Amino acid sequence: MKSQPAFAALAAILAAAGLLTGCSSTQNSAPAKDAFAPGIEEPTTVSLWYTYPTLFDGTIASIVKTCEAKVKNLTINAQSVGADYNELNHRAQTAIASGNGPDITLEGIGNVEPLSDLPAVNNLTDLVDNGSDFAGLDSFLPLAKAGNGVQVGVPYAVSAPVLYWNREHFKAAGLDPDKPPTTIDELLADAAKLANPGTGRVGLSIDYALSNNFSVPTIMANSGATVVKDGKPEFASDKSIELLSKLSKGVKDKSVGVYADNSQSTQAFDTQQSSMHIGSIASLPQRLKSLGPIFSTTKVPHAADYSGDYTAFGSGAMWVMYSQSDAKRRAAAEALRCFAGPEATKLPFINSGYLPGSTSALEDPDVQKLLQEQPARQAGIDAMKSLAKLPAFGGRDGARAADAFRDSWVLGFAGQKDPADVLNEAKAEIEALNVK
Secondary structure (H helix, E strand, O other), rough: OOOOOOHHHHHHHHOOHHHOOOOOOOOOOOOOOOOOOOOOOEEEEEEEEEEEEHHHHHHHHHHHHHHHHOOOEEEEEEEEOOOHHHHHHHHHHHHHHHHOOOOOOEEEHHHHHHHOOOOOOOOOHHHHHOHHHHHHHHHHHHEEEEOOEEEEEEEEEEOEEEEEEEEHHHHHOOOOOOOOOOOHHHHHHHHHHHHOOOOOOOEEOOOEOOOOOHHHHHHHHOOOOOEOOOOOOOOHHHHHHHHHHHHHHHHOOEEEEOOOOHHHHHHHHOOOOOOOEEEHHHHHHHHHHHHHHHHEEEEOOOOOOOOEEEEEEEEEEEEEEOOOHHHHHHHHHHHHHHHOOOHHHHHHHOOOEEEOHHHHOOHHHHHHHHHHHOHHHHHHHHHHHHHEEEEOOOOOOOHHHHHHHHHHHHEEEEOOOHHHHHHHHHHHHHHHHOOO
């Protein structure tokens, strides 16, 4: 759902506006005990701000129409604000400080940590924990929960990484297009067979950033390695060193192409300069239009001896509540209850490539019909049960730590340093920073 702003960038903007904890000129009024109680006593209008109108306009309008019809006394005034999540945040905080802020915003899931420190953001822990309306979101709620335990938001819709492969390239290379690789070793072996150095085509395209990109963290997790554990760097393990060595060999042999971000890696696959690609399931509808039946999807391969869960890192967007009065909180809470139900959570899935947001939506006839028409979407559904938060470093130096992680893999891919040396050096650098 578009690239999300880095922790440091968002925190800097909010700090400049005097809106981080302890600096806000407008403190949020303490909610009453029944502030999130069901039912709206009087007709109430709540304001909803979102961004990326090209992506969200149609779906938001459908959700608003659905929930206004379902919830008595509720009116939702939805408007697109700002060019991206960063600008949306800046304008929302400024408006809140002047008493004219939105009741609900649609935020990037990457904003969880910095938003959890804002006094104006309503803590939704009690609402979510004590409401059956959110039961279908069990697999997704941890994505919108901060490390300090605060339920910052309610997921709107999420995405997950899957493996895409070009069926025509498989046939031309003598590979079975109905048998994609299931292990990392098979993935790299197939990439070597699919590559065509003469034309510049690689067998596998990946990206190496943390942020909102998937490839390296996903392959690491599925190899049994870990990026971050308890806020500490854990990516210099024997598993990581072995994995980087294998990927680096693929880069040297020109069977693996590495890119700075997921959009470049995606473009390589879409222009058929890459035969396999690890990327977001959200790209699937556009690929169906541009590539038709020549590609398929499946879960990301894993290590042959890895017995853990296959990890699919979720990205996407979440609903956040900023309501300042109990009347507005009660109405906004009713809106969120509706947003979490199957009638609303199926809409992003139907209108775009994202996962349906709630397991309760999977049995909906419209969802089932779409899965029959577009079976490639099933790979995303299969990833739902192993969805996890994309690993990231929090704290003041979180962005610097992510850069150190990225830079270590870049050097390893380029063969400029031994994988063990470069990963351990980055680990030591991050341990010296203020991260959590």
